Amino acid sequence: MTRLLQFAAGLAFAAALTLPAIVRASEPDDVIEYRKNIMKTLGAQAAALNATLQGKAPAESFTLHAQVLAIAASEALIAFTPKVEGGDSKPEVWAKWDDFSKKMKEFAANTADLAKTAEAGGAAAAQPKMQGALTCKGCHDTYRQPLKK
Amino acid sequence: MTRLLQFAAGLAFAAALTLPAIVRASEPDDVIEYRKNIMKTLGAQAAALNATLQGKAPAESFTLHAQVLAIAASEALIAFTPKVEGGDSKPEVWAKWDDFSKKMKEFAANTADLAKTAEAGGAAAAQPKMQGALTCKGCHDTYRQPLKK
Numbered sequence: 001m002t003r004l005l006q007f008a009a010g011l012a013f014a015a016a017l018t019l020p021a022i023v024r025a026s027e028p029d030d031v032i033e034y035r036k037n038i039m040k041t042l043g044a045q046a047a048a049l050n051a052t053l054q055g056k057a058p059a060e061s062f063t064l065h066a067q068v069l070a071i072a073a074s075e076a077l078i079a080f081t082p083k084v085e086g087g088d089s090k091p092e093v094w095a096k097w098d099d100f101s102k103k104m105k106e107f108a109a110n111t112a113d114l115a116k117t118a119e120a121g122g123a124a125a126a127q128p129k130m131q132g133a134l135t136c137k138g139c140h141d142t143y144r145q146p147l148k149k
Numbered sequence: 150m151t152r153l154l155q156f157a158a159g160l161a162f163a164a165a166l167t168l169p170a171i172v173r174a175s176e177p178d179d180v181i182e183y184r185k186n187i188m189k190t191l192g193a194q195a196a197a198l199n200a201t202l203q204g205k206a207p208a209e210s211f212t213l214h215a216q217v218l219a220i221a222a223s224e225a226l227i228a229f230t231p232k233v234e235g236g237d238s239k240p241e242v243w244a245k246w247d248d249f250s251k252k253m254k255e256f257a258a259n260t261a262d263l264a265k266t267a268e269a270g271g272a273a274a275a276q277p278k279m280q281g282a283l284t285c286k287g288c289h290d291t292y293r294q295p296l297k298k
Contacts, residue, residue: 030205037193037200041217044186044193048224051186056179057228064224068190068217075197075213079206 032087035079039088041072046134053123062123066115069134073108077101088145096142103139110135181236184228188237190221195283201272211272215264218283222257226250237294245291252288259284 026034049065051057080101083094093100110133118126175183198214200206229250232243242249259282267275 026205030200034197034200034206037197040193041190041197044189045221048183048186048190051179051183056175057183061224061227064220068220068224071213071217071220075210075217078210 026082028084028086031079031082031084032089035076035089036087038072038075038079042069042076042136045069045072046136049130049134053127059123062126063115063118066111066118066126070108070111070115073104073111077104077108080104088147090143090145093143100139100143103135107133107135107139175231177233177235180228180231180233181238184225184238185236187221187224187228191218191225191285194218194221195285198279198283202276208272211275212264212267215260215267215275219257219260219264222253222260226253226257229253237296239292239294242292249288249292252284256282256284256288 045065045068048057049062049069052059052062052065080089080093085091085094110129114126114129114133117129194214194217197206198211198218201208201211201214229238229242234240234243259278263275263278263282266278
């Protein structure tokens with residue numbers, strides 16, 4: 001697991017470096033749809049992870065959800081790197097890129113640690129790290145457009 | 150990666166064995182919402198994987214998407230094990246459980262192989278295995294309610 005996550009992090013970093021050249025060829029709508037798919041993954045897996053703790057889903061799946069969250073968090077930093085405003089993102093994502101990308105990197109590192117802890121010790125060991133890892137709201141409050149009600 | 154996937158497969162198997170006792174405590178709506186979150190993950194990551202091949206997203210992320218698909222496929226078998234009809238599932242899921250679960254296990258095994266191949270040789274090596282791994286439509290045609298248009 002550790003090796004996988006190191007691999008994922010390395011890949012994410014390498015991709016972020018080479019990204020602008022690649023994504024310049026993509027249409028803005030493609031870039032937005034792509035990052036929406038990553039955020040959809042994160043939302044679905046965070047909900048599934050919570051369900052395992054609430055007795056609404058098998059407790060044994062906690063680790064699988066944590067592993068997906070860790071990899072999808074790596075995907076997210078890559079997906080937001082091209083400066084394409086729109087979708088559910090506020091312009092602040094790119095206006096405050098240093099802060100946004102720092103938060104995204106922390107998110108990837110913390111979910112990787114969550115997954116590693118869950119793999120070694122199960123949900124009981126990992127649960128105390130959840131609040132520090134799943135900082136969805138803190139980031140959404142600043143960087144996501146308010147959801148339509 | 151291989152160790153992770155072996156771990157994921159072992160966990161999925163163990164969870165499937167112990168699942169009925171756990172999920173009996175869940176409300177039917179919880180079971181349906183949970184499996185919808187897994188299928189949402191699979192749909193979003195399959196779309197993202199395709200985007201990397203179509204030049205709509207960074208090619209380097211192919212492997213990350215394949216890894217998520219492999220883990221989420223393991224989650225899916227667990228999520229459908231409790232016989233709770235409804236949501237987007239046809240009753241055939243449980244009426245033909247032997248066939249459905251066989252297809253789900255193949256899906257998990259084939260996406261695990263896809264991820265392993267991508268990790269070793271990148272998208273170019275893994276691409277020939279995509280059609281055999283991402284059998285979404287074949288299964289949806291039989292087991293998913295038609296989508297509303």
